Amino acid sequence: MPRVPIIMPQLGESIAEANIVAFLVKPGDTVVADQNLIEVETNKATMTVTSPCGGKIEQFMAQLNESYAVGAVLGQIEATEEEAARAGLDSAPPKSSDTDRVGSADANGNRTRVQPTVRGLPVPANAAGASYLSPRLKARMTELGLSAADLSGVAGSGAAGRVTIEDFEKFISHLEEQRMSDASSMRVSVADAMRRSWTRPIANVGMPVCLDPLFAYRKVARPKPGPALCALRALAVALAENSKPAGRLVGSKIVHPTSIDIGFAVEAEDGVLVPVIRKADKKLLKELIAPYNELVELARERKLPAGATGGSIATVTNFGTFGLEWATPIPLPEQTLVLGLGAARHEPHWDSVKGEFVPIMEANLTLSFDHRVLDGGAAGRLLQRISELMKQPENL
Amino acid sequence: MLQTVLDASPRTDAAAAQDVHVAAYRFMLLARLLDDKFAALYRAGKIHGGVFLGRGQEALSVSVGISLKKGDVFAPLIRDAAGRLAFGETVLDAVRTYLGSSLGPMRGRDGNVHRGKPQEGYLPMVSHLGAMISVVNGVLFARRYKKISGTVGAACVGEGATSTGAFHEALNQAGVEKLPLILIVANNQYAYSTPTHFQFACDSLADKAAGYGVEVQTVDGTDLGACLKVVGEAVARARRGGGPQLVVAELLRLCGHGEHDPNDYIDPKLWESPLGRDCLKVAEEYLLRQKWMAPSRVAILRNEIIREIEEAVAQVQREPAPDPFVEQWHSIATGHLNEGNEER
Numbered sequence: 211m212p213r214v215p216i217i218m219p220q221l222g223e224s225i226a227e228a229n230i231v232a233f234l235v236k237p238g239d240t241v242v243a244d245q246n247l248i249e250v251e252t253n254k255a256t257m258t259v260t261s262p263c264g265g266k267i268e269q270f271m272a273q274l275n276e277s278y279a280v281g282a283v284l285g286q287i288e289a290t291e292e293e294a295a296r297a298g299l300d301s302a303p304p305k306s307s308d309t310d311r312v313g314s315a316d317a318n319g320n321r322t323r324v325q326p327t328v329r330g331l332p333v334p335a336n337a338a339g340a341s342y343l344s345p346r347l348k349a350r351m352t353e354l355g356l357s358a359a360d361l362s363g364v365a366g367s368g369a370a371g372r373v374t375i376e377d378f379e380k381f382i383s384h385l386e387e388q389r390m391s392d393a394s395s396m397r398v399s400v401a402d403a404m405r406r407s408w409t410r411p412i413a414n415v416g417m418p419v420c421l422d423p424l425f426a427y428r429k430v431a432r433p434k435p436g437p438a439l440c441a442l443r444a445l446a447v448a449l450a451e452n453s454k455p456a457g458r459l460v461g462s463k464i465v466h467p468t469s470i471d472i473g474f475a476v477e478a479e480d481g482v483l484v485p486v487i488r489k490a491d492k493k494l495l496k497e498l499i500a501p502y503n504e505l506v507e508l509a510r511e512r513k514l515p516a517g518a519t520g521g522s523i524a525t526v527t528n529f530g531t532f533g534l535e536w537a538t539p540i541p542l543p544e545q546t547l548v549l550g551l552g553a554a555r556h557e558p559h560w561d562s563v564k565g566e567f568v569p570i571m572e573a574n575l576t577l578s579f580d581h582r583v584l585d586g587g588a589a590g591r592l593l594q595r596i597s598e599l600m601k602q603p604e605n606l
Numbered sequence: 607m608l609q610t611v612l613d614a615s616p617r618t619d620a621a622a623a624q625d626v627h628v629a630a631y632r633f634m635l636l637a638r639l640l641d642d643k644f645a646a647l648y649r650a651g652k653i654h655g656g657v658f659l660g661r662g663q664e665a666l667s668v669s670v671g672i673s674l675k676k677g678d679v680f681a682p683l684i685r686d687a688a689g690r691l692a693f694g695e696t697v698l699d700a701v702r703t704y705l706g707s708s709l710g711p712m713r714g715r716d717g718n719v720h721r722g723k724p725q726e727g728y729l730p731m732v733s734h735l736g737a738m739i740s741v742v743n744g745v746l747f748a749r750r751y752k753k754i755s756g757t758v759g760a761a762c763v764g765e766g767a768t769s770t771g772a773f774h775e776a777l778n779q780a781g782v783e784k785l786p787l788i789l790i791v792a793n794n795q796y797a798y799s800t801p802t803h804f805q806f807a808c809d810s811l812a813d814k815a816a817g818y819g820v821e822v823q824t825v826d827g828t829d830l831g832a833c834l835k836v837v838g839e840a841v842a843r844a845r846r847g848g849g850p851q852l853v854v855a856e857l858l859r860l861c862g863h864g865e866h867d868p869n870d871y872i873d874p875k876l877w878e879s880p881l882g883r884d885c886l887k888v889a890e891e892y893l894l895r896q897k898w899m900a901p902s903r904v905a906i907l908r909n910e911i912i913r914e915i916e917e918a919v920a921q922v923q924r925e926p927a928p929d930p931f932v933e934q935w936h937s938i939a940t941g942h943l944n945e946g947n948e949e950r
Contacts, residue, residue, distance in 0.1 A: 217651030222866035244646035255868035260649040281651070296916065298923025 212294040214263050216270075216285040218278045221252050228252045229277045230284070239267050241287065243297060248272070248284060263297035265289030342372050350378065359405050396481030406543040414538040415589045416576040419597040421554050425571055427603040433499045435603065437573065438474065438528035441551050443498060443606045444599035445524060446470045446490035448592055455592050456523045458546055459582045473522035473542070474502075476509035477531075483509040484542065486522040495606035523547075530554065530573060539578050546583045549596065550576035575600075624898045630672050630692070630830060631889050631899070634664035636911050637688035638886050640697060643915050644704055648865045652923075653704050655717035660685035662860030663792055665885035666825070668692050669833035670760050670790055673841040679745045679759030681729040681738040683792065684719045685859070686762055693728060701918045707925040714928035727757075736767035739776035739789060746785045758786040758844045765805055766797025768814065780850040781818040787850040788840050789820075792827060794859035795881065799871045815852045827857030828881065830889040858882045 221228055228250040235247055246258040247267075270285035272278055289299070343351070343358065351357070364381045366373035393401070421437060428434045435443075449456050450470050457464040470491040473484040485505040487498060508514045524545055529537040530553035541548040552574035558567040577593045584592075599606060641659040648657040660667055663685045671692025674680055680693050687700070702710025703721045711721040722730030727745070731738055742759040749757060767773050768791060780787040791811055795802055808814065815822030821843065825836040833855065840851035858881040862869035876882050893899040899907075 219649050219651035220654055220866075221649075223656060223864075225866070244643070244650070246649075255866070255870075257866075257868070258649055259651070260646045262650040262652060296920060298920030 212289050212291065212299065213268065214265065214287045214289050214294060214297075214299055215283040216247060216259065216262065216287060218250070218272075218280050218282045218284055219259060220280045221250070221257055222254055225252045225254065225280065227277045227279045228257075230272050230274050231256060233270060233274070234258070235267055237267050237269050241265065241267060243293075259284065261287060263287065263289050263299055264293045344372075344375065347373065347375050347378055350375065354382070357405070394480045396478070400481050403543050404540055407540050411581040412538075412540055412578055413581040413584075413586070413589070414576060414578045415586060415593060416536065416550075416574050417590075417593055417597060418557070418572045419575045419600050420559070421571040421573055421600075423601045424603045431496065431603075433496070435495050435499050437530070437554065438526060438551055439498060439502050440495060440600055440603055440606065441528075441549060441575065441596065442472050442474055442487065442490060442502075442526045443495045444596040445526060445549050446472050446487075447599055447606065448595040449524065450491035451595070452592075453523075455579070455584050455588055456545075456547055457583060458544070459580065464583065467523040469523075471522045473519070473525040473545075474505075475525060475527040475539075476506055478509060478512055483512070483514060483519065484522065484525055485509050485514055485518050486520065495603060524549065526551065535574055537576065539576070541578055541580065546580045547592075548578045550574075550578065552576070624896070626672065626834060627830065627889070627893060627896075628898055630665075630668045630834060631893055632907060632911075633668045633671065633688050633692040634830070634886050634889060635908060636691055636697070636914075637664050637667070639908070639911050640691075640700060640915055641687055643919060645865050647704070647919070653717065654706065657704065657865040658684040658719055658863070659861045659865065660687045662858055662885060663794060663827065664688040665830040665833045665889060666790065666792055666827045666837070666855045666857065667762070669830070669837040670762060670788075672834070673838045674758070674760060677727060677757050679727040679729065679742050679757065681742050681759070681761040682731060683735070683762040683764060684731070684733075685764075685792065685794075689762065690728075694726075695728070697914060697918045698922070701915075701922045702925070705919070705922045705925075706927055707922045708928040709925050710922075727759075734770075734772070735763050736770035736772035736776070739763065739767075739787070740772060740779070742787060743776055743779055743783075743785055746787060747783070750785075756845065758788060758841055760788040760790060760841070762790045762792065764797055765791060765793040765795075765802060765811060766800065767791075768811055769805055774818075777814075777818045777820060777850070777852070781820045784847075784849040786844040786847070788837070788844050789850065789852050790837065791852065791854045793854060793856050794827075795857075795876060796859055796863075796869075796872060798863040798867070799869075801871075801873070811854045812852070818850075820850045820852050821848065822852040822854065824854045824856065826880075827855030828883040828885045828888055830885060831892065856881060857885065860884060 218228060229252075230248060231251045232249040233247070234249060235241055235245075241247065241261045242264045243261055245261045247261050248259040248270075250257060250259055265287040268286040268288045272282070272284040278284060289297075351360075361373055361378070361381070364373050364377055365371070367377055368374040424437060424440055449467070453467050453470070454464070456467045459465075469489055471486050471488045472490045473486045476483050476485060485508070487502060487505070490498065505514070505518060508518065522545065524547040525542055526549045527539050528551045529539065530551050533553050535552040535555070537550055537552070539548045539550050554571050554573040556569045557572040559570040559572075561568045575593055575597060577589050579589050637660060641661060644653065644657045645659060647653050664687075667682075667686045667689035670686070671680070671689035674693055676694075680689070682689050682693075690700070691697070699711050699721065701707075703712050703719075704717060706714040706717060708714040711723065720730050720732070722728045724730065729738065729741060729745070739761040742761040746759045749755075763773065777789060779785070780789070793802065793811055797805060810824060812822045812824045823836045823840060826832050837853055840853050844851050858872075858876050858879075859869075860882075890904060894901060894904070
C-alpha cells in the first residue's frame with residue numbers, strides 16, 4: 211500500500227518553520243483528502259496542515275510543541291492504491307535529474323536547522339557556488355570592491371551551494387583576523403588581466419630547441435642577440451608568414467592582426483611589464499638588439515613611455531631567466547599566444563653520423579594559446595617553424 | 607465569452623437572462639471550488655509560493671469574463687479566477703500553474719497568477735497593481751493604429767491600485783484618447799491589510815472618474831444580477847465608442863490576502879454588513895428563487911465540478927516539473943509569451 215508523506219507546507223512568504231500546536235487526528239484514524247490534520251503555528255498565524263489524500267494515518271513523526279522546517283515530513287498516510295491513484299500520487303513524478311526534489315529530504319523528520327524552502331533544487335552545475343550571486347551579495351561585494359574570483363575559496367551553504375550573504379560576512383570577518391597588506395596597483399592590474407584571460411580555454415604545447423647555432427652566432431656577432439630576442443624575432447617572422455594563429459576570436463569572427471607588434475615580459479617590482487617591439491617582422495635581428503635592450507632597461511626602471519606598451523599581438527616570456535625549464539604562462543587577455551623560453555642546459559643528443567651521444571645546448575620552447583582559436587596541430591606547426599628559424603640566427 | 611453562444615440562439619430576454627445567470631453561476635462555483643482545492647493543496651505542502659483566492663469577488667469577476675468577447679483584451683487581477691474561467695481559461699491551465707507543471711502556461715517557472723495568453727488578448731498580470739491599465743491602453747492603441755475596431759479591453763484592479771500613480775496616468779490617457787477601456791475597481795475594503803480610510807479620502811472611488819472625463823457606475827459586488835447588468839452595459843458602451851468606462855464595485859474580500867494571511871485585521875462589523883454577503887450564496891439563492899435551477903441540479907453541478915477539478919489535479923500531479931538542464935534561462939522573452947515564435 212502506498213505511503214504518502216504529510217509535509218510541513220510553506221505557510222507564508224518568509225516563513226521557514228512552524229511549531230506543532232495540535233494533532234487533529236490520531237494514528238489509525240481514517241481521513242479524507244483535504245482534511246485538516248495538524249494545527250501549526252508560525253510567528254504570524256495559526257493554520258492547519260491538510261491531508262494530501264484519503265487513507266489511514268499510519269504515524270506522526272512530528273512531536274507536539276516542536277518546530278519543523280518547511281518541507282519536513284510530519285507523518286505518513288497509508289493510502290489505498292485506488293485513493294493514491296485518484297490523487298495522482300500513484301507514481302512518482304518523472305525526475306529530470308538525479309538530484310532530490312522537494313519534500314524527499316529528511317525522511318525521519320529530524321530537525322536540524324532551517325533549510326531553504328526548496329531543497330535540492332537542481333540547478334546547472336555552473337550556476338552553483340560563487341558563480342550565482344544574489345543582488346544583495348553583489349551590492350555588498352561592489353561596496354567592498356570585490357569580484358566573484360575573490361570568493362572562490364568560500365563553500366556556499368545556500369541552496370545548491372550558493373554563497374549566501376551570511377557566508378560572505380563570515381568570510382570577511384575571518385579575513386579581518388589575519389594580517390593583511392595592500393596589494394600594489396601593479397599586482398592588482400596583473401591579477402585583473404590574468405583573471406580576464408583565464409575566462410578562455412588556454413592550452414599549452416612545448417618542444418626543445420637546439421641553441422648551439424645561436425651560441426655559435428653570438429661568438430661572431432656584434433652586438434650579441436640574446437635567446438629571448440632571437441625567439442621574438444623568429445615568432446615575428448613566423449607570424450608574418452601566417453598571421454592566423456595570432457588572430458583573436460570575437461563572437462563568430464576571427465580578428466586578424468594588422469601589424470606584427472610583439473611584446474616581451476620584463477619582471478619589474480611586484481609585477482610584470484610588457485614593452486612592445488613594433489613591426490618586429492620588418493627589421494632584422496641585429497637591428498632589434500639596441501631598441502630591445504633600451505626597452506628592457508626602461509621597463510626595469512618602470513620608465514616605459516606611453517606607446518611602448520599595449521597593442522601587441524603576442525608576447526614572449528623568458529622564464530628561463532628564473533632557472534625554469536618548463537612553464538605554462540597565460541597569454542595576455544587581448545592576445546591569443548604567449549611564447550615561452552626555458553633555461554638552456556646541456557643535453558645528450560644522438561649523433562647518427564658519429565654513432566654516439568654528443569652534448570648540445572637545448573632549451574624548451576612553449577606556446578600557450580587560446581584553444582578556441584588554435585588547435586594542437588596549428589600550435590605545433592607554429593612552434594616547429596619558430597624552432598627552425600632559431601637554428602639559423604644569421605638569417606633572422 | 608458567452609455572447610457567441612447566446613447570439614446563435616435568439617430567445618426572449620428573460621430566457622437569455624436565465625442562460626447568462628446559470629452560466630455565470632457555474633463559473634463562480636467552479637472558481638470557488640477550484641480556489642478551495644488550491645487552499646487545501648497549499649496547506650498540504652503541494653504548492654510553493656503564494657495562493658491567492660477570489661472568495662467574495664466571483665460575481666464581479668465572472669461578469670467581466672462573461673461580458674467580453676473573443677478578441678477582446680482582459681487583464682485580470684489575482685482574485686479573478688471566475689473571470690479567467692469565463693474568458694476561456696481551462697481548469698488544467700490554472701492547476702498546472704499552481705502545481706508547477708512544465709506543461710502549464712508558465713512551464714513551471716512561475717506559480718500562482720502570472721499566467722496569460724497575450725496573443726489571445728489574455729494578458730499575464732504583473733503584481734504592480736495599476737500598471738496593467740497602461741498595458742491594456744497600449745494594446746488598444748495598437749489596435750487603433752492597425753485599424754482593428756469593435757474590440758474592448760478590460761483591466762481589473764483593487765482599491766489599493768487607485769492610489770498608485772499608474773492608475774491616474776492610465777485613466778487620464780484613456781479619457782483623453784477615448785480608448786475602449788473598461789476599468790473595473792473591486793473595492794474589497796482591504797489592500798492586503800490596509801483599510802480604505804488609509805487608501806482614499808473621497809466618499810466614493812467613483813468620484814475620481816469626473817476628474818478624467820470618464821463615465822462611471824457603481825455596483826453592489828455581492829449581487830451577480832447587478833454586476834452582470836452594470837459590467838455588461840459598460841462593456842457595450844465602450845464597444846459602441848462611448849470611451850472609457852469606470853466600474854466601482856463594493857464588496858468584501860472573504861479570505862486573506864493570500865492563504866498565508868489569517869486576515870484577523872478585518873473589522874468584524876464588515877462581516878455582518880451587506881458587504882460581507884457571500885456573492886456565491888446570493889447568486890445561488892436567486893437562481894433557486896427564480897426557479898432557474900432546481901436544488902438537485904445545483905448539487906449535481908457541484909459534484910460534476912468537484913470531479914472535474916479532482917481529475918485535473920490528479921493528472922497534473924503526474925506531470926513533470928521543469929527541468930533546469932533543458933529549460934530556457936532567459937527570464938523575460940519566454941517561449942510561452944512568444945507563443946509559437948519559440949526559440950529553442
